Amino acid sequence: MRLAGRISGWNDDKGYGFVTPHGGGERVFVHIKAFHPGSRRPAEGDLISYAVTRDARGRGNATGVRFAGQRIERRTPKTPPARMPRMLLGSVVLLAVVLGTALGFLPLVVALACLLPSFLSYLMYWTDKEAAQRGAQRIPESTLHLLDLLGGWPGALVAQQQFRHKTAKASFQFAFWCSVLANIAIVAWLVRSGIARSLTDALLGV
Incomplete structure (x- = not known):
């Protein structure tokens, strides 16, 4: 049950005082922490509404204190x-690279240049x-970025989420995604120019 009363004997330096209910009754202790978050500082004579709880010694304490007419905004969880x-x-x-290589769309050297660095990056x-x-x-960030640039970024993505590592640092993420874009551009050029196919033929001794 909520009661209405006025603050009396308020000590602002110490942040506590008492509240006397309207119509008479028990005067109870009230502390600044009992007021709703965001409320202004109380003052002598303020009209408030409150509930009463008892401490271990049976003394009354005001809780859930609101100023008269105060509207409590309900915060919607973000x-x-x-x-x-x-x-x-x-x-x-990684799966796309493996399937692309198995189906002959990507040269073997592209798969090797992705899977091995990804494993090392992880x-x-x-x-x-x-x-x-x-x-x-620690491992220098430049080393991680270099490995990502060389094709290890898919493994880095897996590791970043699994270990919750390096995902919140904006400067690192900016450099990381720059290395991803650079690697994709390099691989695309190697494939379209035929260099990747030539390297694969040389690797297989064809």
């Missing part, structure tokens, strides 16, 4: 921003995450 499905994206790219992100948690020596 919907968290959608997260990029990094693991899914990285896995799809291990490096994992190692760097472990080092960060232990306070040990």
